Amino acid sequence: MKLIPILSALALGLPTLAAAHDFKVADLEIHHPMAFETPRAAKSGAGYLMIVNNGTTDDSLLAVRADFPKVQLHLSEEKDGIAKMIHVDKIDIPAGQSVELMPGGLHVMFMGLNGDPLEEGEEIKATLVFEHAGEVDVVFNVESRSEGAEGADHSGHSDSN
């Protein structure tokens, strides 16, 4: 009988195990969407995740929708010692491969924070839009910058947008 609440949560499509924090749509697996907390004055925050394409068809991440004035797909690049971010139209996920969005590379940019920073423990509800697999609702967990090795990145997420 104790299983019933868990089963009903599954039926509603709610994530029941925060630790796993994976999502699935068609042949795609989405692992651990997260974002780092931002300073109070930050105008934007970056989101990261890993996408695995277990299928035989190439797919692309076309967009991410979330409750911010603007959400874009970005690529961080360093040119002549200067870090900059390039807006990309889509992120290709070739069949049988995985693509990781991570500091210093591809990321989701949540823009227009306007004095409402991303805070540790916050959950950002978002919808990923794929060319073939369609749409899937995910949650980006906001994590502390001081935790984990990734905190040492220098990806230059300044407010240059």
Ligand SMILES: [Cu+2]
């Ligand atoms: Cu960016």
